[in-house]
Amino acid sequence: MSKPIRLAVMQFSHETVTFLPSETGIDAFTYPGSPCAGEALLQSDPRGYIGGFVQVAREFDGVEVVGLESPRWPKTGSGSGWVTGEAFEHFSARMLAGLRAQGPFDGVYLALHGAMAVRGIARPEAELARRVRAVVGPRVPIAGTFDPHGNEDEAFLDQADLAFAVKYFPHYDSHLQGQRAARMLVRTIRGSYRPVHAVIKVPIISATVVQWTGASPWSDLVQRALVWEARCPDAFVNVFFGFPWSDVPDGGMCIQVITNGDAGLAGRIARDMAGFAWRKRKALLESTDIRPMAEAVAAAKVAVRQGQAPVVLADYSDRSGAAGWLLREIIAQDLGRTLVATIADAGAIEALRGQRPGAAVSLAVGGGAGASAGAPVRVEGRLRQILPRGEQTWALVEFGAGNVLVLSPWLVQVTDPAWVHELGLELSDFSVFAIKSRVHFRRGFDDSGFAPTILLVDPPEPFMGTTGLDALHYENLDLSQFYPYGEPKFPAA
Numbered sequence: 001m002s003k004p005i006r007l008a009v010m011q012f013s014h015e016t017v018t019f020l021p022s023e024t025g026i027d028a029f030t031y032p033g034s035p036c037a038g039e040a041l042l043q044s045d046p047r048g049y050i051g052g053f054v055q056v057a058r059e060f061d062g063v064e065v066v067g068l069e070s071p072r073w074p075k076t077g078s079g080s081g082w083v084t085g086e087a088f089e090h091f092s093a094r095m096l097a098g099l100r101a102q103g104p105f106d107g108v109y110l111a112l113h114g115a116m117a118v119r120g121i122a123r124p125e126a127e128l129a130r131r132v133r134a135v136v137g138p139r140v141p142i143a144g145t146f147d148p149h150g151n152e153d154e155a156f157l158d159q160a161d162l163a164f165a166v167k168y169f170p171h172y173d174s175h176l177q178g179q180r181a182a183r184m185l186v187r188t189i190r191g192s193y194r195p196v197h198a199v200i201k202v203p204i205i206s207a208t209v210v211q212w213t214g215a216s217p218w219s220d221l222v223q224r225a226l227v228w229e230a231r232c233p234d235a236f237v238n239v240f241f242g243f244p245w246s247d248v249p250d251g252g253m254c255i256q257v258i259t260n261g262d263a264g265l266a267g268r269i270a271r272d273m274a275g276f277a278w279r280k281r282k283a284l285l286e287s288t289d290i291r292p293m294a295e296a297v298a299a300a301k302v303a304v305r306q307g308q309a310p311v312v313l314a315d316y317s318d319r320s321g322a323a324g325w326l327l328r329e330i331i332a333q334d335l336g337r338t339l340v341a342t343i344a345d346a347g348a349i350e351a352l353r354g355q356r357p358g359a360a361v362s363l364a365v366g367g368g369a370g371a372s373a374g375a376p377v378r379v380e381g382r383l384r385q386i387l388p389r390g391e392q393t394w395a396l397v398e399f400g401a402g403n404v405l406v407l408s409p410w411l412v413q414v415t416d417p418a419w420v421h422e423l424g425l426e427l428s429d430f431s432v433f434a435i436k437s438r439v440h441f442r443r444g445f446d447d448s449g450f451a452p453t454i455l456l457v458d459p460p461e462p463f464m465g466t467t468g469l470d471a472l473h474y475e476n477l478d479l480s481q482f483y484p485y486g487e488p489k490f491p492a493a
Contacts, residue, residue, distance in 0.1 A: 004062045005189055007182075008105040009042060009050065010095050011070040012128060015149065016117035017245040017319045019472055020081035021370055023119075024074055026090050031391060034072035035091065037098070041067030049111045049145040052178025060186050066105070068098035075391070079321045079344065079411025088118045092128055099135050107185045108132055108142045111178070114150015114165070115243035122249055122476075126155035133159050141188040141195075143181045147171065149208060149243040153250040154199040161188060161195045163256055165238035167222045169213045170415070170443040180236065193234065195258050198266035200274040202253040203481055203488035204242075204281050207467040209316040209438040209456060210288040211241045214447065217280045217287060224276055228269050234260040237269060239277075244469050245319060251477045253277060278490050281483050288456065290316070290467065293329045296457040300432050301335060303453040309431040310417075311453040312445045313338075316438040317372070317465030320344060321411025324366030324377035325459045326434055331377070336401030338432040339420065342394075342408040344369075349395045349407050352383055359383045361397050365407060372465070379405060387423065396423065404430075413437040416444030438465070 014024060029035070036044060042054045042065060057065045071091045074080065099105070110128065118124040129142055136142070143162035146152065148169060157163060162184050164177040187193035213222050225237035238256040255273045257266040277284070291299065293315075300311045315326045321344030330338055348365045355361075361383050364376035381399030388394075395407040404425065414420075414435040420427050433451070435441055445451045459466075466472070470485055480486035 004064065005060070005106045005186060006064045006066060006104070007057055007185065008099055008102070008108045009053065009065060009067045009111070010099075010108070011041065011050065011072070011111040012091060012095065012116070013073055013111065013113040014083055014116040015078035015113055015147070015243060016081065016083055016115060017078065018082050018117050018247040019245060020079070020320055022081045024076060024080040024083045024087065026084075026087045028074035028076050028080060029071035029087060029091060031075050035069050035094070036067075036072060037069035038067045041070055044072060048174045049178035049181070052175035053109055053111070053145070053182040056179040056182035057186065063186060066102055068102065069094055076410050077412070079319060083116055083118045083124070085118060085120045088121060088124060092131060096131055096135055099132065103136070105136060105140060106189050107140060108136060109181055109185060110142065110144040110160070112144050112146055114146040114152050114240065115246050117246040117248050123155045125150070125152070126159055129156055129159035141185055143185040145174070145177045145181050146238070146240070148239060148241050150240045151243050151246055151248050151251045152240045152254050152256070153201055155250070157197050157199060157256065162258060163238060164236060165240060165256070167213070167225060167239065169211050169218070169241070170440050170447070172443070194261040196261055196263045196266055197256060197258045198263065198270040200255045200270045202255060202274045202277050203483055203490055204253045204277060204284065205244055205251060205469060205479065205482040205485070206241065206285050207244060207465070207469065208241070209290065209465070209467060210285055212288065212439045212442060214442060215287060217283045221277060221280070224273060228273070232259070232265060232269070235265065235269060237273060239273065245465070247474050247476050249476050252482050285484060290456045290458045293326055293457045293459065294333070296455040297329045297333045297335055299455055300453070301333065304337075304431045308453045310451045311432045311455065312441060312451045313432060313434040314438070314441055314454065314456050315434070315436050316456055317459045318436045319411070319465045320369035320373050321408070321436055322366050322369040322373040323459065325374050326457060327366065327379075327405070328377045330403070330434060331379075331400065334400065335432060336403060337430050338400075338403045338434055339406070339425070339430045340403065340434045341406040341414050342412045342436065343405060344409065344411050345407050346409040349393055349409060352386060352395045353393070355383050355386075357383055357385055363397070365405070372459075381405075385424065402429065411436060413440050415440045417450050418444065
């Protein structure tokens with residue numbers, strides 16, 4: 001019989017938009033169900049990283065999985081700014097306290113994202129791993145799982161042993177990467193896997209809207225990683241696309257390769273992957289068709305007339321959720337049978353409280369979140385419903401020719417048409433879905449075959465989520481060191 005193994009599970013994730021004026025503090029991570037521990041944590045994400053990890057870990061005999069108190073994803077989602085140093089210290093201290101109190105452990109699993117940005121801490125995921133290492137000592141393996149939009153370099157693997165990043169965008173394989181983390185952590189503990197790694201930063205920086213892996217050349221990059229993993233058992237290839245909305249020093253693309261004791265192989269794979277990405281750099285950034293909003297709304301009207309509905313108008317640039325640019329154009333062009341989901345405006349929701357369904361509405365919505373959100377947009381219509389959703393309150397407003405506006409307190413990415421039923425609405429009532437999403441929406445609207453017409457829309461100026469990253473004011477990252485904003489030398493290619 002193998003020696004019993006105890007594995008600690010912890011989570012600390014955020015995709016931080018540092019250009020937003022808001023900050024993400026302790027209260028954002030504190031709500032019913034967060035923080036959580038024990039089975040509540042282990043069952044918190046059955047289809048995601050933790051779910052995959054727990055499933056495989058419990059398939060091994062003699063393996064105990066312990067969920068340590070951890071914050072869940074913040075209630076603000078990814079539409080919030082810098083994580084405060086106070087929040088990071090508060091939650092990491094409680095996590096480490098649990099690690100000490102409930103130990104010893106034979107291995108530690110960290111469910112991370114990779115694009116958390118913390119005031120005063122340059123590489124928070126690596127810092128968390130460093131603190132975990134200080135508690136468990138040098139011989140206890142540490143594994144982490146990551147989103148491909150992580151801003152990573154070698155720092156995490158300098159402290160930890162294993163890292164597994166999602167390959168697809170939309171993120172179809174988070175459960176798989178959790179499974180891998182469990183399997184390889186147990187193998188490392190039992191001695192049949194000796195992880196070594198190679199890491200290469202590739203000086204390419206790109207907006208997330210162009211990173212859809214359903215089309216070439218991003219699909220080619222993913223396929224190349226998969227081929228290496230198929231050819232070389234026990235090799236794992238992470239391609240971090242990077243998250244440009246976090247102003248951090250380790251931004252941009254990164255290749256990580258982990259092998260079983262073969263540093264030479266890890267280096268060869270990393271150089272091949274990095275070289276391929278570099279050769280394809282122009283195509284990577286030019287692979288996505290994005291239209292000006294006025295043109296896109298006009299194209300949606302044509303598509304509906306020609307029987308090419310449902311239509312998706314995807315506003316990729318809105319990082320706060322409060323932008324009204326697309327709503328304004330829908331009203332101006334009198335686009336009908338459109339669901340606008342959502343505009344983030346807690347104040348507008350509060351102004352509607354106490355009114356009865358059917359009451360006349362004349363309300364300015366959106367804006368107020370900096371220049372990228374634009375000015376508020378006036379909507380004339382009727383209140384359809386005030387909708388309690390957990391701790392939150394949403395509102396539905398009918399306007400125009402069969403349109404419904406959904407107001408939410410935070411940025412919401414609508415990724416699946418089935419979500420519409422949660423609002424008490426019927427899909428068949430709408431020909432157009434105007435949503436705030438870059439690529440995640442393709443999971444339910446595009447890859448499913450639901451919407452024959454997909455239109456990505458560009459704001460009238462290069463705002464927060466712009467593809468022209470030089471419109472943003474970076475302080476911790478030098479854009480001139482990245483393609484296409486400079487002429488970086490890349491010897492690894």
